[in-house]
Amino acid sequence: MTTTYTVDDPVKGRIEYSDRKRYLWMSSLFMPLFPMLGIALYYLFDSQWMLVLPLVFSYCVIPVLDYVIGSDTDNPPEEIVPQLDEDRYYRILTWLTVPMHFIVLIGIAWFVGTQDLTLWSVLALAITAGSYSGLGINTAHELGHKKPAFERLLAKVVLAVPAYGHFCIEHNRGHHKDVATPEDPASSRMGESIYKFVLREIPGAFRRGWDVEKERLSRQGRSVWSVHNDILQSYAISAVLQGGLIIAFGWIMVPFLAIHNFWAWYQLTSANYIEHYGLLRAREASGRYERCQPYHSWNANYIFSNIVLFHLERHSDHHANPTRRYQSLRNFEGLPELPNGYYGMYVLAYIPWLWYKVMDKRLLELPHINGDLGKVNIDPDRREEILRRYGKGQGEALAV
């Protein structure tokens, strides 16, 4: 049972394509089983240790699976993309994941609120729930970039689970416009650790999202404190959901939800950290930055984590064509390439010295940079140190 797309191209003749991952994408529907697995095993083995297994899966097993299973050779031809984009099967899968995010958070909250657990177990469950809600931000990312109003509405709804309602506005209008420039709070700089980045990224993203929405509403002649504010609408759903959980399951929900929310946001921070590390768009004579090019994003083409993340790792094509649907995103040779999938790279980013050791060399060896530090987005606090270390005596000229 395969669906084959064909197109008669005037130059290339007949092009045929069938998507080998078509049914693998259904796994997004089974993803909630992972956070719930720990709870099931807890009952089966009567051990709180089982509650950490979903975290072990995300941060240890997925990187290994990416390494073992390797790269994805499947790549839809550009000529097929319009047909593949129109195939409704794929978008329905993203719609169906939205309610799952509510079910999982409520399910885990119920478990925390009703069982006698150690503090460590509550912490593990809050982080597990947070990492699954981080995937909810990824689902919102896919939906929020699409043109149909219904999908944008779903994005707003699913963002309510981790209380991150400003994300889609900030991301689409802010990050995509300013990506790979020093002005972008969601693009990390060479020499900037993730622990420093998070303090710039989370508040910066909030401010930019709020400002963009305020501007839109003011053009409509409305105040930012209006029911038409998309961010406030999403926050209102968060207040009902999370307030309801506190009323239902008591004060334990306050630290649980705080850790859950933070961890979901931090998953996004982690993705932002690795997606554009050190990459810099050149400034044109007009003062405007050059258009975002494919070499302004780090890519990973590992089959396993790409299935988990709706092809987010095919990131260059996403920035070139932000409204293109996940199933149609393409891989290209010769782009900045990460040595493992996103989950493995998150873990690497959490150990800054190891991250620098692996990534700084890779960054400077990119063909368009070729050791030229003038073409790198560098943390200003570490600029001199980095120029001394990698500048090979050309530091003066480069310190513009």
Add this chain to the structure above:
Amino acid sequence: MAKYRCPGCGYTYNENDGDVREGYPPGTPFAALPEDFVCPDCAVRYKEDFELAEA
């Protein structure tokens, strides 16, 4: 009135309809949009990138 099209994603600005959600009322000429206007759908094409689709 004219229509202008984003060459990246196909978003079309129709001067007749404006873009009410974005705060541009019906009848707003394309030329009257702010200079830092970006495509409301993809946000990676600027005002000067837009092409005249229908005069």
